[in-house]
Amino acid sequence: MIKPCIIGLGYVGLPLLVNLSKKFNATGFDINKKRINDLINGKDIFNEVKKKDLKNKNIKFTSSIQSAKYSNLFIVAVPTPIHNNKNPDLRHLKDICEKLSKILKHKDIIIFESTVYPGVTNDYCIPLLEKKNTLKEGKDFFVGYSPERVNPGDTKHKLIQINKILAFPYEFRKKELLKIYSLLSKKIIFTKNIKEAETAKVIENIQRDVNIGLINEIYLFCKNLGLNYSNIINLASTKWNFIKFNPGLVGGHCLPIDPYYFSFISKKNKFQTKITLAGRNINDSMAITVKKQIIDFLKKYDPKNNKKILICGLTYKKNVADLRNSLPMKIFSELKKKYNKIKGYDPLLDRSISEKYKFVNSLKEFKKFDIYIVLTNHSIIQKNLKKLNNSKKIINILN
């Protein structure tokens, strides 16, 4: 009997746990005690999962790895960020591998879902898993890799509808594993090659980052030459193979990070990438461009600097409550240094986070401003803006 344990209950791990708990008794382990307490109380501050799903009796939440030791399938979805110098920060993976190493048993299976560079699972994680026991991977316990493609805030591509790659080099419990993963995705693409699956994941995000970088550059080019960007894109889109991307502020835990994982391992293998990081520079610089657009607008519209300004939408992406690597948040923090009357508003954020940053928290307070500058156009913000009277000035940057 398979007893799954999901490790790391964030944007990726929690939906996996909820889906598996529909058929299995499943454990959810996270080192963040507050997160575990919230989940026990039916509260997901990222709003990805509903209270009734968290209250499922099949789920056991825990922040003690000892409570997970009776599980025999561990699915790992811990963060894989970068250091300040942009090198991969694998400390969360290290921590969990060392913890698992102490509780691993014969015939356990561990599937990593965190985004990494090719080779991390075999060359970094497996040696750590073998460190504190006498078990050997491939003989006593078995490791696989299944990259996550979930796209928070995307209502068209929900977890189950997304094709999922599963890399598992062994025959051991393969059929059962495929059955379990079919609870997480309608279509499983199976491979025996972990390194290829790791690479496939990371290049998906690089392709996207580079393409958004290019369209951001075209957007800036049009602005610079006084050309109408939207008209130009509409004309170009009439060609059958023109691919449409939107200019914007790229953030979150994937696109601003994954290209650095790829270029790190390339450099280590003495392969010089030339395009991989090209999107990074221009996408990051969009924060400076947008900030300048706002300052130029305010110089004209509020020359005396006496109007009350509200920056609306601070998370990195529409309809997602995630502040990680958020360029809107970066722009807001910089504007705040220059304009004392500026405030922030993001109704998607949990109240505790809004209070921490002293953001506007109620509709009543929201209505008291003169100028509304929209950076992330959440549906709820669009709805609330319609409730304002005509005297208000609303500007939608990048739209």
Ligand SMILES: NC(=O)c1ccc[n+]([C@@H]2O[C@H](COP(=O)([O-])OP(=O)(O)OC[C@H]3O[C@@H](n4cnc5c(N)ncnc54)[C@H](O)[C@@H]3O)[C@@H](O)[C@H]2O)c1
């Ligand atoms: N968020 C996305 O849209 C997305 C999409 C595809 C892939 N990914 C990848 O999935 C992985 C997880 O991302 P996420 O967005 O879910 O991160 P997250 O920060 O939302 O969640 C990670 C969770 O892991 C917990 N954690 C950290 N170290 C731990 C440890 N040692 N033991 C147990 N729990 C630990 C944290 O407390 C947190 O709750 C990353 O590698 C990311 O690149 C994310």
